[in-house]
Structure formats: C-alpha cells, structure tokens
Amino acid sequence: MSQASLESRSLSSGLVIAGAYADKVRRTLFAQLKDLMRQDKEFAREIARAAGELNAVLYRILVEEVKIEKGDVVRIRVNYRIDPGSKRIIWDYNTLSIEAFKRIPDEKVLEIVNDVVRNKLSKILEEFSRAPRAVEEKVKAFEIPEERGEASPPPPQRVSIRDIVASVDVLGETIDGGLLLKLSDSQERSVGLASVSPSGEELVIDAIIIHAGSSMRYITRTRVKLSEYSExxxxxxxxxxxxxxxxxxxQEAEKLIRDKMQNLL
Known part of the structure; x- marks a missing residue:
C-alpha cells in the first residue's frame, strides 16, 4: 500500500436524508478508495467492514440518541486513515461531526455526539466486532429502501395527506425570496420538506414527503400570498x-431535499 495511505483522509456525506445515510457512507467510502481497491481486490472487504463500523456508531447517535427520523436531513463528516501494515481503515472518532436538520438545538446534538464518542464508543465497537451482521441489519432496518433495477417507480397509492402530515413549521427564508417548511406527522416526526417560491405573480409549491418507504413529490402553483404561509x-x-x-x-428525493436545504438563508 502506498505512502499516500498514511495520510489522514476525510469523509463527508453531504446533505442526505437520514434514512439514506448508511448507503451514502458506504458509497462515498468505496468511491474514495477505489484506486486502492484496484491494487488489492481483498481490500473491498475492509472497506465494507469499516463502513459498517462507522454506520453502527452513527446509528447509535442518530437513531437511538438524537431520535432522528428517516425524513430528517443530516450531514456527517469524519476523518480516517489506513494502517499500511494491517491494511485496516481506522476512523478518528474525535473528528466526528454531525449536523442534524431537525428541531433539536445544535448544542444538544454536539452534546450527544461527544457523550457517545467519550463514554459509549468502546461498547458500540465491541458489539459491532462481536456481531457485525446483527448490527448491520439494525442499520438497514432504518434505511429507506433503495429502488431496484431500472424499472419505473410504482404508481403512488392514494393516501390522505392529513394521514401523513399533521403540522407544518417554517424553517426559514430561501435565497429566492420564498419559504422552506418542515412537514411533521402527529408524533412530531419529520416526514418531509416543502418550498414555497415566488414565480411571477404566483407561488410554486414543491413538497417532498417520505412515507411508508415511498418518496412522493407534490408540485402546484397558487396565487395565495407568501405571507399567508409564514403566518x-x-x-x-x-x-x-x-x-x-x-x-x-x-435518490431523487435526497437530491431535491439537499437542494432545498442549500437554498435556505
């Protein structure tokens, strides 16, 4: 393995739907280390192992501690290095940074991250080392199912929107002069995002909702005043x-939500 493998590397998930964080971590790590994998085909197993380990730690933080919902948005950053002797990927958990776009103060998220890294990390890693498949199955159960093959998505089922969305909260203003709103269910769990953007004399409503393993998009135009949505x-x-x-x-829902979050002032 080359001298470059000794250097500290950084993994960033970008803005991603929480229910897709594990898949994004796996894909990103494989993409970053594809050159090393070409040199040593067996290294793919180590990449998969390391991704599984990190996802186990993230699951503990996001799902069990922060109580994040699948439709919430997160951004994960962490450094790592590769030991040239053992050819093992080593995560620097002291650099782990998580942004959670949820109605939780950043200070609270940071407090949870630090508590897990300082006080619970060894137990999480021990559990993952002892039974990696069991931990990975728990992580997968939280993930939003990935589309299969190239087939067209199934037609949406007619579900009343009021059975899904119970409340709407303004997250803030957007760079185009509109609003970004968070959609929550009756238990105050995030189920999606909606933007209300000016377009001439009208407003464009564009909502992304994650429900029952499906991603749905709602688009329409209205002449209602923007102030009515803020009030x-x-x-x-x-x-x-x-x-x-x-x-x-x-994947499309993830990109749309990421784009909307990036438009937030």
Missing part, C-alpha cells in the same frame, strides 16, 4: 390535499 404554515396541508403526487426514487 399560518399549516394551510399548506390544504393545498397538498388537492395535488396528485408523483412517486420518485429515494
């Missing part, structure tokens, strides 16, 4: 009721 965000539910949603692949 009464829940009126958006009535607008969504009138829209026939389109089922989209999880």
């Amino acid at each position: 009464n965000p829940s009126r958006l539910i009535s607008d969504l009721e009138k829209i026939q949603p389109t089922t989209i692949p999880p």
